[in-house]
Amino acid sequence: MMGVMTGEELRTLTSRTVRTPAASEVRTVRRTGTAHAWRTRLLVVGIVLAAFNLRPAITSLGALLEEVRDGLGMSGGVAGLLTSVPPLCFAVFGVTAPRLARRFGAGAVVCAGMAAIGAGLLIRPYAGGTAAFLATSALALMGIAVSNVLMPVIVKRRFPDRVGSMTGLYSMALALGTATAAAVTVPLTDALGGDWQSGLAVWAALAAAAVLPWLPFVRERDGARGARSERTASAAAPALRITRSRTAWALAVFFGLQATAAYITMGWMAQIFRDAGVPAGRAGLLLAVTMVMGVPLAFVIPRLATRLPSQGPIVLALGVSGLVGYAGLYLAPAAGAWVWAVLLGVANCAFPLALTMVGMRARTGAGVAQLSAFAQSTGYLISIPGPLLVGVLYQHSGGWGLPIALMAGLMIPQMIVGVLAGRDRTVEDEASSR
16 A cells, blocks of 8 residues: 655655756746847838838839939930839849749848849939939849849748738838838929939938848848748749649739739829829829828738638729729819829729738748749739820820720729639649649
8 A cells, every 4th residue: 555755755756857947048038039029020120111112213213204314315215114114123023032032031132132222222323324224223123023022921931920910011111112202202302402313312221221120131041940931932832833823813913903003103193183284283292192092001901801711802992992083083183183092092002902912822931932923023014014005095195085994994804803813712722733
């Protein structure tokens, strides 16, 4: 029969089976947790600053295009081609982003992208000559292209449970950067003495600041989680034939059509209002209102999208806003100008929705990388003719009836493919089932 343990025996047995962590171990765990929290905060700051720098290279040039043309002796044809250079660069360079990320790590590529943006913006105003201006613009746009593609990838891998909120955060920062550059470049140039070169070059400082928070993540792929992610990406990427996925194609076309509408809006909407009798200053403000609408909605729409099994209803709501806005531009462009500007700003929020769907239509980080590169590269290729075609129709018809009809007509297929892209499925399942 088992005897009863004494108090001393019980304490001895307990001390052998249960070990209290040493104070040094507790401090180590706390330091590790604190370091991880700070790195996460730093990554959020890096994402926001990177997103803020993804459009000023384009909108700052648009604000000073007349001065740039005069300063470089640029022909009207070349100036018109400048509106198509950004989507062309995004398509050409964006497709290389997944391969670069697998080799060097996503953090390193984004860091290099911010450096390329800063270098391109700093050099291009002083490069001398149209060819050099275009080449240095391409350098900045290359940095934008790879960062465009990798933002959804980084969000998917680092914040898998907060895809909607993080996509909304960087989409909001992107919209804010777009609107800020459009609104501030001209008065900033005036404050710098009216020199268009200084007005363009000043945006390089913001890109340089965006490099700093990414420096600690340049070598992160060597860490345990980074290495696992990269190995998973490398193993999964070759097996996924993204072009076999109908959802990938639908998302690419949706991305291209919304980009077409956005570039047409940025390039021509102010002129539509001016031709309707709206003063130039007010026309610029109306364009700024359209761009600013993306700031709050870019944060709300992705969060809402991730809570719905299908994003089709959001696609339709944005499309209807665009159709009503275009109808207003045709029927009463000056009388209801503020209403049309707001409605078209709502319609332009298809961009953050498209980015959110990129993160939702693939299960893995490698899948998101391939889908993001495919959708954005193909989409930007689709968007290239739009602004040029609007200009041709305007020139040959002598009015805005046909161009506005084209804009409204493109909204219909955008809504259709958007509904298809918003269905609850993943590209991995579609690519592997064929």
